[in-house]
Amino acid sequence: MLVTAAYAAGAEHATENSFPPFDSSTFSSQILWLAITFGLFYLFMSRVVLPRIGSILETRRDRIAQDLNEANRLKLESDQAFAAYEQELAEARSNAHEIAQTARDEAKADADAERAKVEAEVAGRLEKAEAEIAAVKSKALAEVDAIAVDTTSAIVEQLIGGSVTKARVTAAVKAAAEGRE
């Protein structure tokens, strides 16, 4: 119906001007209806549609920003927890090291004390033994002198056939021993 109407009216217009876009008789009606329709369209867009789409996008942007913030916060929290865990682990490690070190030091100190004690005991015994040896030696040496005097006086008696005083023999033995030394 529209098409036939267009044909009919078209024939009527075509007589006035062969090229419709330049037919100025239609301009007033086109300008009026364009102003009405575009004006309404503009109002509807600026009052209803654009604020609505704008608010949809705004809400979504806010929501995304909020979610990102939340995710960042959770990440920060987990980072902190991890750092705390690491720190505790390091502390425990250094504690363990310390304990081991103390135990080692104590054991070493014990062993040292034990060794010192044993060494002191051994040294004491050594000293005592040396003292005994010295005593036995000096006693033996003293007896050697007496034997030497007896032997000398006996030899002298045999050689010269007379007796010599004990004091002279002793002095002679002593002088001989000193000269030998």
Place this chain on the structure above:
Amino acid sequence: MANDPIHQFQISKLIPIDVGGLDLSFTNSSLFMVATVAVASAFLFLTTSNRGMVPSRMQSISEMGYEFVASMLRDGAGSAGMRFFPMVFSLFMFVLVANLLGMFPYFFTITSHIIVTFMLSLLVIGTVVVYGFWKHGLGFLKLFVPSGIPMVLMPLVVLIEVISFLSRPISLSVRLFANMLAGHITLKVFAGFVTSLGAMGALGIGGAILPLFMAVALTGLEFLVAFLQAYVFAVLTCMYLNDALHPGH
């Protein structure tokens, strides 16, 4: 008559209205203006009525349109240009939907009439001039005086700038009008070849295959042009608005 490629642009009165000798009839052009506004409004209104946090397919088309125009305007005229967002968005949607509706067979293409595109571009230039003088006063005239030009060349440059400014509404409107007009005529001519060759018998039917393919290809091209011209119109609007916002180049 049916093969006349100009016939599709014929305006016919559906409801004759005459006010004091001025013809204000409701025509097929008016009908398609109403249809354009109704289709665009209904689509944008209904698809966003759910206000979904996760958009449905249709809702995301509306959102894409919004963000497409918003980023176009922000790139072209800076964030101060966002006060013109409703106007640029309305212009883009109006021209786009009008162009796309024109692609239906037997539908009238309102943007194929120069008075319509000229009025739209006058709206843009009018906004630029009114806002420019209102915001900057006579400083808006700096638009015609580029900085860093030798005084000798100044009169020439100013003359060129004024002519270029005055030719803007013409180039803006003629570009859209001529593209739609030429595209629809070409399409009609090739489609006409198909029927007239097809009427010539077996050989004609064989020969009609070529214009048939051309008509199919041109239809695709025309959909591209329909979008592209709406885009170009909106981009140029943004650039001209940028002049109103920042006249000092």
